[in-house]
Amino acid sequence: MCLAVPGIIESIEGEEFARTGKVNFGGVVRDVNLVCVPEAGVGDYVVVHVGVAISKVDKEEAEQVLEYLRQMGEEDVKA
Amino acid sequence: MKFVDEYRDPALAERLVTAIRQLVTHQWTIMEVCGGQTHSIMKYGIDQLLPSEVVLLHGPGCPVCVTPVEILDKAFEIANRPEVTFCSFGDMLRVPGSHGDLLSAKAAGADVRIVYSPLDAVKFAQAHPDRQVVFLAVGFETTAPANALAVDQAARLQLKNFTVLVSHVLVPPAIEAILAAPGNQVQGFLAAGHVCTVMGSTEYEPIARKYCVPIVVTGFEPVDILQGVYMVVKQLEEGRSEVENQYSRSVRSEGNRPAQALIEKVFRVIPRKWRGIGEIPASGLGLREEYSAFDAELRFNVAGNVVEESQDCISGLILQGRKKPPDCPAFGTLCTPEQPLGATMVSSEGACAAYYRYARGR
Numbered sequence: 001m002c003l004a005v006p007g008i009i010e011s012i013e014g015e016e017f018a019r020t021g022k023v024n025f026g027g028v029v030r031d032v033n034l035v036c037v038p039e040a041g042v043g044d045y046v047v048v049h050v051g052v053a054i055s056k057v058d059k060e061e062a063e064q065v066l067e068y069l070r071q072m073g074e075e076d077v078k079a
Numbered sequence: 080m081k082f083v084d085e086y087r088d089p090a091l092a093e094r095l096v097t098a099i100r101q102l103v104t105h106q107w108t109i110m111e112v113c114g115g116q117t118h119s120i121m122k123y124g125i126d127q128l129l130p131s132e133v134v135l136l137h138g139p140g141c142p143v144c145v146t147p148v149e150i151l152d153k154a155f156e157i158a159n160r161p162e163v164t165f166c167s168f169g170d171m172l173r174v175p176g177s178h179g180d181l182l183s184a185k186a187a188g189a190d191v192r193i194v195y196s197p198l199d200a201v202k203f204a205q206a207h208p209d210r211q212v213v214f215l216a217v218g219f220e221t222t223a224p225a226n227a228l229a230v231d232q233a234a235r236l237q238l239k240n241f242t243v244l245v246s247h248v249l250v251p252p253a254i255e256a257i258l259a260a261p262g263n264q265v266q267g268f269l270a271a272g273h274v275c276t277v278m279g280s281t282e283y284e285p286i287a288r289k290y291c292v293p294i295v296v297t298g299f300e301p302v303d304i305l306q307g308v309y310m311v312v313k314q315l316e317e318g319r320s321e322v323e324n325q326y327s328r329s330v331r332s333e334g335n336r337p338a339q340a341l342i343e344k345v346f347r348v349i350p351r352k353w354r355g356i357g358e359i360p361a362s363g364l365g366l367r368e369e370y371s372a373f374d375a376e377l378r379f380n381v382a383g384n385v386v387e388e389s390q391d392c393i394s395g396l397i398l399q400g401r402k403k404p405p406d407c408p409a410f411g412t413l414c415t416p417e418q419p420l421g422a423t424m425v426s427s428e429g430a431c432a433a434y435y436r437y438a439r440g441r
Contacts (some may be wrong), residue, residue, distance in 0.1 A: 001142045001170060001428060002115050002221040002273040003299075006082040017228075017235065026080035033198060036224055036338040045082055047276060047329050050168070051196025052225040054338060055276045055329045057082055062328035069091050069306065072098060 004049035006057055007032070009042050023048060082328065086300030095305035096128045099312055103132045107315050108264045109308060110257070110400050112250060113271035114141030114428025115299050121437040123301045125308075133312060136264070136400035137433075139253045140271055142218045142246075143170050143426035145353040145398065148386040150246040151176030154215050157244065157379050158189045164207065166200035167215040169193040174425045177386050197229035197243075204233065204241035213375045216243040219250055221273040223364060224338035227345035230366070230373050242375035247364035248351050250274050251282050256359050257399050258290040265400050267311040269297040269304065272326035277342075279334025283322045291320045298326040345370055355388070355395035355422035392421030397430050404434040411435060 007025035012034060014020050023032040023046060032046070037053045040046050045057035085091075111117060117137045120126055126135050139145055155176050158165035165181065172182045172193065185191035190210075194200050197214050204212035216226040226243065233241040250271060257265060270283055275296045283294045293314035297307030307325045314321060324330050342364070351363025366374050375381075391409045396402040404410050404423065414420040416432050423429035427436070 001168070001217075001426070002113055002140070002219055002271060004221065004273045004276070006080070008081075017231070026083075033196075033225075033228060035228060036335055036341070038337060047273070049221055049273060050225045051198050052228060054221065054224060054273065054335055055331075058328050062082060062085075065306075065325075065327060066085055066091075069094065069302070072094055 002049065004047045004054060006045050006047050008045050009034070009040060012042060023053070083300065086298065086302040088302060091302045092128070092305055095302065095309055099133065099305070099309050100130045102309070102312055102316055103130055104316060106132050106134075107266055107312060108134045108136060109267045109269065109311050110136040110138045110265040111269040111297070111304070112138040112140040112254065113274070113299070114144065114426065115273075116140070116269060116271070116297065116304055117430055117433050118428050119299055119301060119304055121433040124437075125301060125304055128305075129308065133308065135308075136403075137397065137430035138257070138400060139353065139356065139398040140219065140250065141423075141426055141428040142222070142248055143174060144394070144422040144429040145248060145355065146171070146174065146217050146246050147352040147354045148176050148388065149352070150244065151180070152178065152386065153376065153381040154181060154244055155179060155184055156381055157213055157375060158184045158191050160211070160379065162211045164190045164192060164203065164210040164212045165215070166192050166194045166203065166212060168217070170426050171215055171217060175419060197226050198232065201229050201232050201236070201238070201241060204238050205236060208240055210240060211378075212241050214241070214243045216245045216247065218247055219271070219274050220278045220342070221271070221276070223247055223342045223346065224277060224335070227341040230345045230370055231341065233373055234370065242373050242378045243366070244375040245365055246351070247346065248353065249348070249362050249364065251286060252359050252362035253353065253356075254283075254286055256356065258286070258292065260399060262401065265292070267293040267315055268295070269307045269311065270294050272296055272298040272303070272330060275326070275330045275334065277335050277338045280322050280324055280330060280332050287320050287322050293320050294322045296322070296324045296326050296330050298329070353398075355392075355398045357395075389420045394421035394423040394431070397423045404431040407431070411439060
């Protein structure tokens with residue numbers, strides 16, 4: 001029920017409570033309400049739940065976590 | 080898909096499983112709160128990858144499951160009115176109330192429609208002023224901004240033919256109810272990543288302190304869940320009980336402020352009854368008085384009857400992590416996804432339904 005999917009913003013129209021955008025989810029493009037992510041622009045990834053973006057994906061955080069996980073394994077191999 | 084596929088990488092998952100094995104020295108019981116996480120755990124067999132010391136219990140985090148029968152009966156009654164177009168998320172259609180489910184109402188001629196978003200129901204109402212459009216607004220904090228937006232849009236558009244039947248629930252009071260229950264076995268939590276995307280993680284800090292439990296905000300892909308388990312086990316082994324954030328690519332500690340402002344504008348905190356658990360104080364959302372014109376319960380004057388739940392069903396104990404689905408004598412016999420007796424079998428994210436689908440043959 002709380003399923004939310006990341007997609008990339010392709011275009012934005014409208015302002016404030018009417019701010020919406022076309023968001024591409026791995027090839028499927030949908031209209032998404034962007035009222036809750038004023039900081040997100042074209043080219044940003046947003047996490048979308050029932051047609052409403054609830055966060056902008058923090059790419060740096062994502063990369064840092066993945067890097068940490070990759071290193072975690074390397075250290076084990078070395079040990 | 081970016082930000083999905085990386086978190087399904089078997090090599091990373093294997094590293095995390097190895098790290099958990101190396102870390103664990105005691106027996107630990109951890110609860111994942113969200114039904115989406117339960118579904119992932121069973122689908123990817125994560126429970127079977129973990130060392131035997133780590134037991135996962137499945138929490139109450141499925142709004143479809145915990146929606147009380149009374150609300151389903153009200154939905155059924157309203158949906159059967161000739162002037163009504165009843166809109167709902169697809170997963171609510173097969174949840175049985177006392178007289179049947181919405182799908183059977185549809186089959187018998189009621190105008191019941193599945194919508195992807197509550198905003199689609201508002202659009203439909205705008206385009207069809209001759210129809211009374213009702214949206215079944217269920218969900219946790221994750222869904223509350225979208226449902227609040229729908230009501231807010233309807234108010235801005237001055238729609239006279241749009242109402243919502245609200246059954247919104249909140250996660251922290253349910254976690255507290257579980258921890259405060261006598262015989263609680265849960266020692267650590269994976270908190271629900273999308274609930275915390277909206278609400279942030281700070282509201283869990285008093286709970287972690289009061290009950291001395293580690294709470295790790297966790298995502299939904301296999302690597303997310305394994306990392307969340309790793310972080311909880313690490314805290315347990317080190318004797319810490321803090322709130323940590325595994326799902327940092329989406330969750331900020333303060334949450335999503337514009338989304339919270341929308342929720343605050345449209346809803347207020349009220350007591351809610353949870354199917355299988357009972358009433359929990361301050362555990363849900365209801366419409367604020369300013370928005371009572373959009374309240375389907377008032378518009379259609381549906382009286383509240385109290386409904387008894389099945390005696391054969393132990394879903395209340397399963398929702399609280401005190402039993403697992405195969406412990407129930409009705410599991411897979413009297414109770415199946417086609418003919419569910421109770422909360423945890425009714426939706427694909429319910430623990431019983433996930434076990435039925437993925438783990439019956441184990």
